[in-house]
Amino acid sequence: MTGSLGQKLRIRAMVYVAGKPVPFFWPMRAFIHHNPLHGFEHLAFDEAVATGMRLFHASGFLPRATYQQYLADGRVDRRALERDVQRFVDSQQLSLPTDLASWLVTELLEHDGQAVERMTFASPEDVHSALSGSPLTEIADADPEALGAGLRKELLCGQPTYEVADALFGTTIGTELDERVIKACLDFFDEGQSVWSMPNRERGFFRAWLDVAGRDVRKTLRELLRQESTESGDDPETVITLVLTALQVPEEQWVAYLTRELARLHGWVGFIRWRSTAGHYYWQRLYPGDLVDYVAVRMLLALTLLRKRTQSAIPYTVGGVMEAIRSNPREMYLRREFYGNDTFVQMAHDLEDAVLRRNGARIDRVFVEYRDRKRKFEAERQAELLLESAQRAGCADALRRLSPEELSSLLAALQAFQKQEGKIWLKAMEARAMSSLLQGLSLQPEPPRERRPFAKALFCIDTRSERIRRHLESIGDYQTYGIAGFFGVPVSFMELGKGSENHLCPVILTPKNLVMEMTYAGIQDAAALTALEKALHELKESVLTPFVTVEAIGILFGFDMVGKTLLPATYNRWRKRLREERPASHLMLDKLTRGQADSVVRAVQRAVIVKAVEQEFRLEPEQISDFMVRELREAALARQTGCPEFAAITGLDEDGVNTFIHRLRDAYRINQSFAQLQLERLGRIGFTPDEQARFVAQALLSIGLTNEFSRFILLVGHGSSSENNPYESALDCGACGGSHGLVSARVLAQMANKPEVRRRLRAQGIDIPDDARFVPALHNTTTDELRLHDLALLPPKHLIYLDRLRKGLTAASRLCAQERLPSLQEHARMQDPAVAFRRARRNAMDWSQVRPEWGLSGNAYFIIGRRSLTRSETLDGRAFLHSYDYRLDPNRRLLENILTGPLVVGQWINMEHYFSTVDNERFGSGSKVYHNVAGRFGVMTGNLSDLRTGLPSQTVLDRGQPYHQPMRLITVIEAPFAQAENAVEDVVAVKQLVRNGWIRLLIIDPETSTVCLYDKGEWRKQAFVEGAEETVFQELLSP
Amino acid sequence: MSSLDMSSFGYILAAIFLPLFPASMLFNWLFFRIGNVWLRSGLLLVWPQLGLWLLAAVTEEPPVGLIYWGVLTAGLYAFRACALRDFRLWTAHMATSSWALLWLAAAVNEGGYEVNLQAAAFSAPFVLLAWFIFRIESSFGAAYAGAVGGLALTVPRLAGVLVMTVLAAVATPLFPGFFVLLQTITQALMVVPGAAVMVLGVWLLWAWAGTRILQGLVFGPASSEPGADLAGVTTGLLGSVLLVLVIAGIAFAEGLA
């Protein structure tokens, strides 16, 4: 039965389907903001949140007290709240004397506790009798069958068997299993953190782990294989099948079982899922590992621990538990009550006594007493809660007059309301946010300009760019645009001296072109300090040498400790001067010609041959002549038969030479097919002139910049700088795949400054005057510095205006820092821009600063339209601004590009912040104070925990209270309604997001100046009145 | 009171109040059944004094076997306290464990009221704990580790003072228990070295029992909504009682000549 290919494929398919709900987790070297519920985006928002909450045991909304605080701060639209409550009450079709809607509203506004609790034993009738003070009616003895069925439904619906054993017998197999699995994952997926790593990881995760797993695991596997009498079964699929059958899990529940297993460690599973699909990832090519391996490791460990920890006293197979529930349902019920977490506290001791004694009579007695007292307690407590909340709402006597049926329908309604409450608060908060946004927008066209602006600047759509753009425009004759951080040019970048390619584009795109960094000065010798540090690093990493090393140079670290803590700014600046500064580098953009590519391949083959001869025959370098190497190369490529020169020097006979030639062909791959492959890889380097023109045209058109090119056109990528911060990549540019945007800016600037490209653009109708120069720049969002780059390429006459530009940029930086710093630190003396600017620089270099900047926290809006729409509004860093001119985009192609790329990235960032704020322990990564970097790619909490996905509490919370206001992304498109709506319909991904309520979409039609909102499946329109007060958009936002 | 002729009968009576194993079950059974908090505190204060008074009545030296039996009882009850989750039982078992050591203290001590003071030093923290049990049971329904957890989050002030009292109960320094144990070991090490070393083992088990109960009750995720915390005044009062205990402890240490 096992081992057949069909069976294996079935298991692989099951694991693939089971892994779907768990989102990808990228290594933190390039932090990718992602939606933790990405696996449920095909469902409506509240449905997806409900399923996500059940699967990951998390909460999808803030506690009511926080929403009440928002209401007090005026961030919640009270009218929308009351209307939604009324709409909920109407949907319940209740015939109740009391006015339920006003009761619920008072409940929402004044009380921050629960009005109704989950009742296991008490029924609405009991609550009714408790209300009226009459004794509870005697109920017949609960027949064991119903009790057993209840238990089976709750415990055996696809739950892993060790969770059942923990729930019934108080064992801790679940936590121990998680720890052993995490240790196995750490050992295998480690990327260079440990000096000694798991031996022969090339054989894949499961097989490599099996070699070093303890004797107990191998014993279980041998027993498993002997039971099924199969031959050696060290392939993961067989092991999964065997373990699932050994645990007697019914076949139809296998997928649910696997989903629950994978959801326990969603950090590791997300990472492994991403890694197994990332073809370009070096470590995956070197040490392959995928979800099927992970599940096999986990199942085998689970079976081993179950057998060891239960010692056959505790049933651990599904059949065993079924039998146990059937034989004594009462004991099992008491066990679940005792080891669960909602024990009836008053009888906890008697429960423990009965459970540990395990004799039938005592269990029955305790069960009956437990049931009665818990029922009475639940009924009274529920009655008391209802009475309190009724008194608050002023309809206490109406409540007492309710009949039992009416009371049970009231309880059902209250229960349903609790599930809906979070959604209602969210919609009311979003209504207020939309109305405050719409009041600030203006449809007045830009006044005609007589002279072109002094400088134009293209900033990333990042929310932090909104502040610096506003200040730049306020201090001088500048015009700013918003474009995706990678400027629309997906590039795979290879930094000087690095082996891996860095994809500078959103993860949904894969770059086809490679750009390499070159220097004039060739390879420098390692500077003194780096050589010493490298030597020190090796001394620390061996068995006997760290002791004397530490003793000898330990004191020097004292300077580091004191300097970095007491005066971080000066100390770090001094230390940076010690380290050698990076040589000036040049980007290779143009394609290699065919001839150049051939010469490179030839040179590589020659070098390989020289190395081969040196290694195989121990020849000295001077003995290996070029002529001999060329002769060997020709022979290897089968363009020549004999190698007289080589045979002469090495003294080999005929077949000795032939064997070496064959070795060259297959071991050293000097053959035609590999050469062809190398040529193709060289083909990836650089861009053809057509591609360059297309990218520049695409970038300029998408932001509506086709005329009035001023002398300086700044392309401002952004990045961040912080010390001792595992989440530094989260502060960089999300559109550039988690790294800074300077390289993309330099690439586009170099392309756009090429006369060849400008000629092609002029042919397409975009005429860039000759004196217009594209200048790349980097905006450091932590210190707000704006630094220009590649100034060597500027023509001389531009240098005259350079210092005016620099003064403008510094002024903008200081103003921006002055506005931003008070929310970061509470000191009063932040009014002075210079002090704020210095404090921002100090934050970037202080290793004890857990929050160098607020980063993307507070993001709420995504505005696609001309700058004139938002020029008059202070959005204080809460909006992604993408410039777009609908007049230049008749066939909607540019709008669709904006929707597919930047909008989806914006939605991921928004959802990451949303879920990290509402449940920072499960969806976020907890506090940075306990973080422990693991495997050089991820972070754990404390000694050993799941990989922490999501944002730390310091990024989204401020002393326990949310700083980021969790709302769905409010998108505004400035375009004619038909054009915008068709564009959204054409892009399937965005259509699904809007339809399912993951994004709130507003369309502003400048021609007819109407506002349209997509809500619950249909469009609502209203005239756009500029600068109106609060209630004017009431009819649109909350009908 | 005239010296009892049948000294063994006296010892059996003393074994009830200075709890030796089978007789100690009486106190634990009694303590668990009493509901009233004042009665419980009174019981905790008076029980060992009765035992010491009975022991004083029996003039001649108690046989060494009883001393070892006392220390073994202390070990047994401390060991069992590590696995207890009900705070009332935990307090009873720890009290029994500390009083069982009084056999050794009485034997090595020259006499006079010194031992009674030591017994009072042992009992004081448990009286405070009795009050805490009453307070937790009234506001959370039961004082049961695991079911009622995360007091540090729900009632921080109560949790703070409770932690200090548990530390006092497990003989942490500057509380009298530490100095009493130190004095007993100093005097006993040369006389009954085996018993003195076993007292150290009991001390280790106390530390383990202390951490177990604190992890169950005070630390961990909050198991209920924030309840009514101690008022500032009561916290100050309890704090000053603990301070008095510390000063008594230092005074005790003077006796370590």
Place this chain on the structure above:
Amino acid sequence: MKSLVLLILLLPLAAALLTQLIAPRFRQTSVRISIVGSVATFIVAAALLTLALRGEPTRVIQFGANWGELLFDPLGSLMAFVVSGISLIVHVYSVRYMRDEPGYPRFFVLLDLMTAALLLMVIAGDLITLLIAWHLIGVLLYFLLGHDASSHAAHRYASWTLLTYRFGDLPLVIAAVLLYQAFDTWSLQAIFAQLTQAPDKLTLFELPLAETVAALVALSAFARSAQFLLHTWLPYSMSGPTPVSALMHAGIVNAGGFLINRFAPLFVNTDGVLHWVFIVGLVTAVIGSVLMLAQNDIKKALGYSTMGQMGFMIMECGVGAFSLAIYHLIAHGLFKGTLFLGAGGVIGEARQDDGVPKDDLYTFVVEREPAKRRQPWLPMAIMTLVVPVTILVLAHWLVAQDFFQKQGAIVLLFFGWVTGAQLIFSTYRMRTQNIWRLMGLILFSFTIVVLGYAMISHAFDLFLYPDPVFRTSIDAAAGIDIIWFDALVILMALVVVLGWLITYAAEQHRQYWGAKLGAIWRSFYTLVAREFFVIDAYARLSDGLLSIARRLNVLLRWS
């Protein structure tokens, strides 16, 4: 001077009390008081150290009737300076680092109390004050590591620490009582004075007093400094906040070295104990380093590296180099404290160099790879062996002529030799055009470092143990008879020489060695990955005990 010593104790206590009192109302300003307190403590400690450096005689300050003495002496003032220094740095670091944590003022109160307890331990003049401070440090560390009140895991690991510390306190209690019974006083100075008069006094069961008490003190030091089998608490104490891990290196983890130095006059009269201390230290150092190399996360790697370093410190005490142990304690404290405080930067380093080797095709396009001429390996191997030895011997000879009488120094020389050889071997493997320039640079820096190291360790020796008679008696206590020593030296020399020859040879033809070692290496790695099964054994032991206790409770009907 009496008031200074008292002041250094009262300042942190006062800061703790004030912070706790005004915490509910002013969350931010309460922390500022704690900072001011720790700065004042540091200044007083610096004043005390300058007094000690200027040769102020050792003085005892008496408080209680027969206990409660504080001692002003070089060892105490030096350690007080280190403790208050690192505590000040941790205070300033925590102001911003812990700003968003619940229980922010409580953390600073605990920091101040811990500083007070450490200072009390360091300047304790009598056995009872030492016991109180020693016990309180364990309890305070439990609450510091368990700062996250809502996490069960943090408190489970913190209770490992508390139980190991309590297990470590008990032998110290017995030692104190034995000394009191023998000399009828608690004061350390008095005990050591009487001990020098009657060194071979007997105690319980006719055991020699000095030997047994020294063994007990050593056992207590082992538990505190995480020696093997008592080490599991250290690498698993990372569930506490990062500043606490850094503070632990200010006198909590390395209190073992301090304790042995404090009881130096006692260890002088023993002959066998120091050898056991040497063996335990050596085993711990090797196992700590081995486990460090196999850890996949930064904090546990640092934890095991600390275990190795503490093993080396205890070994230095075992070899008789007591003052070198204190110097190692301070150097390692600063070193490891800095690594812990900057532990978050690993991701930053990984972004610079993520360990992916260069792609040969693309690298060829960008950089013309220099033809790396490999030096002939035999002369390099010989140079690796000869050069470090000469430098080490020259440096030590320059600093202290009578260096070579001490056997301990020779053993430490071996470690210096291996380190020097490894340094040259790693420069040999570095990819550079001009190897000689780099080799010259590395050797030059190695010489400077060794010279500085020898001078500082010698200065420490003079400062902590001024009179030479006492110094020679320490070495005598630690020495083994000469024949055994020479045999050991020759054996070690052979092992080192052979080792390096094999490493150089292996560097040349790599594939030959790989296959043969595979099987042995795999089983060794299984052992190392499960941390020698020590942690599982302890977990099974505690689970077993708890289930027995539970069954007993049920059997005896809960009474």
